[in-house]
Amino acid sequence: MADGRVATVRGRVAAGPLASVSGGLDFLREYMIVVCVLALFLVLTFTSDTFLTTTNLLNVLQQVAPVGLVAFALTFLLIVGEFDLSSGALFVLTGVLAAKLQPHLGTWPALLIAAMAALAGGVINGLLVAYARINSFVCTLATSLMVAGLSNVITKGFLVTVNAPGFFALGSNELLGVKYSIWILVVAALLCGFVLSRTKFGRWLYAVGGNPEAARLSGINVRAMKVWAFAFSGLAAGIGGAIVVSRTATGQAGNGIDIVFGAFAAVVVGGTSVMGGRGAIWRTMLGIIFLALITNGFNLLQVEPVYQSIIQGAIILTAVAIDSLSRRAS
């Protein structure tokens, strides 16, 4: 990919001790995720009999589909220089709304309207950040609280279960032996990757995140790009929420709101910069797979799950430290 060539060129141009440190850090930043995924894959293949089976691998993919969608959108946001904490709450709202609406509207309209509500939430976040100039972290923290509260109001604190048999289709049906949700994940990955690397829109996202003033002086509508990125984040949370509620047939306020942390972890572990202007979808895809393999490995090797979050946290810190050090060195 284009990013890879950048690294090798910089490595070659680099001269002197400091520059070679920066070259090494850049190499780490660019390729660490690839090496880690491969290594982990090999380790699990040799230590567990059940790891390298179609059932297990499809299972892993199916589990990461919702968090993957949220992570793709978060990749767009980090590239454009913003952040969205509220996608977890929007994800939950979608499930709750869909479960509540299903008896009245039927399965597909309920899922669609619920996902559109999440999209609307994303647009509102975008407008608040871009036009009211509220810091995106604070803004989405606040809207996240409001949306979570709204979910509680809708459910009145109860579990909302759906009994219609057709409701499971989106989350559980298969095409060619593969679940719909996995197809959605794959198509979304290809589409997002294409948009970022091959379209004007993608270029503008990178430019705005890399240097908003230079982007503005180049005629790019900086605010519009931010609104689009937030809108996408809402939509992704909506689709992810629809998939999960269709799989579990239950909507519950407060359950699943932490999906945003898993998504964020995947994005930064993949090597997308938290400082804007740098990143890619294939990185996030690898980040998702990496974190999923860790969880899967822990389960297969029967390690206490309490250690998982400690290790995940350490991995995120390492990834962000490498990003920050490579920026400073260059």
Add this chain to the structure above:
Amino acid sequence: MKAGAACAVRGIHKRYGAAVALDGVSIDVAAGEIHALVGENGAGKSTLGKIVAGAVAPDAGEIVVDGERVTYRSPRDAIRYGIGLIEQEFALAPDLSVLDNVFLGVELGGRGLVDRARQRERFAELAERIGFRERSSVPVRTLRTADQQKVEILRALVRETRLIVMDEPTAALTRDEADRLLEITRELRDDGVTVIYVSHVLGDVLALADTVTVLKDGRHVKTASAREETTDSLVTAMLGRSLDVAFPERTPPPPDAPVVLSVRGLSRPPAFDDVSFEVRAGEIVGLAGLVGSGRTEIARAIFGADPAAGEVAIEGRELRGRSPRGSIRSGLALLPESRKDQGLVMVRPLSENVTMAHLGVVSRRGVLQRRREQRVVRDTLRSVDARHASQSQPVSSLSGGNQQKAALAKWLVRTPRLLLADEPTRGIDVGAKRAIYDLIRNLAADGLGVLLISSELGEVLGLSHRVIALRAGRVAGEYDGETVDEETVMRAVFGSG
């Protein structure tokens, strides 16, 4: 109050990248005097002031305070020798109160506790001395600029500062406020404080200073008693800026060349007010002026980067609802003052930077055509002769000169009607400077209008067909670039003679 500090610098050298800011400067500042540093833009006066105050480290040379050679590792070290700096941008904590700002880091009291009563007492004493009338409990950000500056002065006094460096202290003040500041400065001197006063307001300097040092191109020209100088004699001393680069031949635009840019009554107070001029096709018009004269702000307003009142027309069509986007469509291009902050996206590849403003040229229905883009980037970079290893290398890995060429190439993907070139050669080496001059000249020869802004008067005079002198945001004179001499323009921008 302790006696003022005497200070001397010996053989100070300082470079910023390829640019030499100070080249072996030595001066003596006597205890208890007001010593003014004057010079053209880029003469090195601010840099010298900052070196004395420890805010900038010299590459070579020594600083002597009261006969003792000193080395600073930080501005804190300078404070220990009793030297303080008041910069154009204040170093205050905006949300803290006046009192807390004044005593920040030197709080009165013992054992980690602050003795507010004692602080207020001391504050009242000092405030009385310099005529500061605001309450000590209000946050600093609520104060007017002039009062914030007084807080800076109070802060220096609390630290028993014996030498204060003031860098362009009147730049952000109204005339009345500036006069009051001059009074305060005199009172400080009378109390025994030494003042190094960096300014380009020659009238103030002559009214205030005991001694004046003139710098030019980072070199010492002369030091004399202020009583023996006039604005004329000072301007004369600043003249004759040595040109380190040869300029390409001027080809004058044809007499019937159409007007490309017409600016009528453009205003954005206080930066600039009622500015009108025209640029014809093939013509290079230079804007000459001191820092703060409104040069950059005018270019940004024309481009629609900042709002401003007045009319801007391109080839007779008025631009309405000015925005960078609309301006680019109408054929305007802005090569901004800072390529790093405003021109380029440093973390992105060279190719993306070149096509950034004209992605329509290399895409169809929003999808990029990579082959076409590579070709366009290759041809454009070749036309500006930007050396690069690969189109996909990050633009940050290029040298300053090649970055600047890339920033220019960005506007040549589609040929504009008018180029606003703001400091096109800042911080690049002599060879790259000449290359940029040639490029600008050739663009003009091809019929492009160019509005050239530069702090280097030699550059403006060497390239422009016509020169507009700006003083304090207004047009102070318009001259033929071929025939005008440096002295005439300098007198116009300094407002002397």
